[in-house]
Amino acid sequence: MQNDQKTSKNKYNKMHFVLAFCMFTATMMGIRHIFSINTNILSESATAKETITERENIIVNEHIQKPEATEIETETETKSESEKTEETENSSENKVSNSRPKNKIVGVYSFTDCFPDINDVQLEAAIKNGIRPIHSREEALKMVRSKKLVNITNSPYYTVDDLSHSLPYLVPRAQQLLNTIAVNFIDSLYSKGMPPHMLVVTSVLRTHEDISKLQVYNSNATTQSCHCYGTTVDISYNRFIPITGVHGENGPEPTRWDFNLKLILSEVLNDLRLADKCYVKYEKRQGCFHLTVR
Numbered sequence: 001m002q003n004d005q006k007t008s009k010n011k012y013n014k015m016h017f018v019l020a021f022c023m024f025t026a027t028m029m030g031i032r033h034i035f036s037i038n039t040n041i042l043s044e045s046a047t048a049k050e051t052i053t054e055r056e057n058i059i060v061n062e063h064i065q066k067p068e069a070t071e072i073e074t075e076t077e078t079k080s081e082s083e084k085t086e087e088t089e090n091s092s093e094n095k096v097s098n099s100r101p102k103n104k105i106v107g108v109y110s111f112t113d114c115f116p117d118i119n120d121v122q123l124e125a126a127i128k129n130g131i132r133p134i135h136s137r138e139e140a141l142k143m144v145r146s147k148k149l150v151n152i153t154n155s156p157y158y159t160v161d162d163l164s165h166s167l168p169y170l171v172p173r174a175q176q177l178l179n180t181i182a183v184n185f186i187d188s189l190y191s192k193g194m195p196p197h198m199l200v201v202t203s204v205l206r207t208h209e210d211i212s213k214l215q216v217y218n219s220n221a222t223t224q225s226c227h228c229y230g231t232t233v234d235i236s237y238n239r240f241i242p243i244t245g246v247h248g249e250n251g252p253e254p255t256r257w258d259f260n261l262k263l264i265l266s267e268v269l270n271d272l273r274l275a276d277k278c279y280v281k282y283e284k285r286q287g288c289f290h291l292t293v294r
Contacts, residue, residue, distance in 0.1 A: 102193040107263030108270050115269065115289065117279035122226045122292040125279055129293055130171055130229025135208045140167050149205070149230055150175045157182035158199040159241050165214045169205045171230040174293040177278055178233055184268045186243075189261075196243040197261060200254065202288055203227060203234035226292050234288040237262045265289070 108114040131148055134140055143149040149169040153160050157179060160168050170178065182199050189196055206214070206227040214221040226232035240255045255261065269289055273280050281290040 103188075103191045105192055105194075105260050105263050106267060108266045111266060111282040112284075114266070115273070115280040115282040117273075117281050117292075119222070119224070119226065119281075122232065122279045122281065122290075123224060125292050125294050126226040126229040126231040129173055130231040133208065133228040137167060137207060137209070140169055140205065140207060144169055147172075152178065152201070152204065155179070155182070157186065158201055160204070161200055161202045161236070163202075163204065165206065165210045166203045166227060167205045167207070167210075168201075169230060170233065171293075174231045174233065177272070177291075177293045180277070181235070181268055181272065184271070185265055188264050188268055192264065194260065194264065197240035197255060198243060199265070200236040200239045200241060201233050202236050202286075204232075205230045226290075232290065232292040234283070234286065234290050235265070236288050237265055238287045 131143060134143070140149065144151060148171070150172050151168055152170055152175055153168045158181075178201070185199055186196055204227065206225060208223070208228075211221055211223055211225060211228070238257050240258065240261050242252050242255055244252055266289075269278075269280050269291065272278050276294055278294055279292045283290050
């Protein structure tokens with residue numbers, strides 16, 4: 001009887017132990033399962049937050065780096081091609097006008113003192129650089145054909161007046177000087193914001209016949225004139241021809257007695273004189289600068 005009780009008691013203890021062990025194991029597995037779910041939820045939540053944060057940072061960085069790019073592109077796309085062209089042309093013109101400073105008009109301090117080269121001084125240079133004096137216009141034409149003289153009538157830089165007592169011929173060296181004076185004058189006008197003008201040449205080569213006719217009207221006309229050598233020209237300082245691009249039957253009306261134009265011409269001549277390119281005499285009565293190539 002006692003043995004049966006012991007055997008049943010042992011069986012009871014074993015079953016109780018197995019049951020307790022199974023319950024404990026099931027409990028632990030349940031707890032582990034619950035914790036693994038929470039861990040996955042937390043990790044997924046953290047990952048989602050990091051993804052959202054990264055996207056927000058990218059958007060913010062793009063906005064900081066290009067705050068106006070989208071607006072500019074949208075406005076540009078809405079404009080027509082003609083509007084774009086007009087804006088480009090206007091901006092280019094404004095840049096050119098604003099970027100080009102205007103130089104001051106100074107001139108020389110005294111026309112008489114700065115251009116004192118009398119006939120004797122200029123005559124020496126004329127004899128050295130020019131032709132021998134000629135008697136008639138036919139003789140002058142022969143020298144033009146032989147290229148000892150150059151016809152200066154047609155030039156885009158200056159105009160030759162109606163010559164009654166001289167011929168529009170110069171030695172090549174003097175013609176080059178005249179071209180330099182005229183080009184420098186136009187360039188100086190542009191740099192000072194003045195409208196473009198051409199110079200007016202009033203006297204060039206004289207023959208002995210021309211001097212004889214001239215002495216009838218001008219007792220001061222001399223046979224020893226620098227104009228006889230094809231090296232000398234007279235340039236008016238009180239008449240200038242505006243370059244307008246529009247010409248009437250008699251050509252454009254000359255600009256008269258513009259003191260600023262006279263000052264600018266004096267600057268050009270003074271620079272060339274100081275560079276030993278020419279001699280210059282200020283002719284107050286004749287209204288011209290009398291100059292000879294050196």
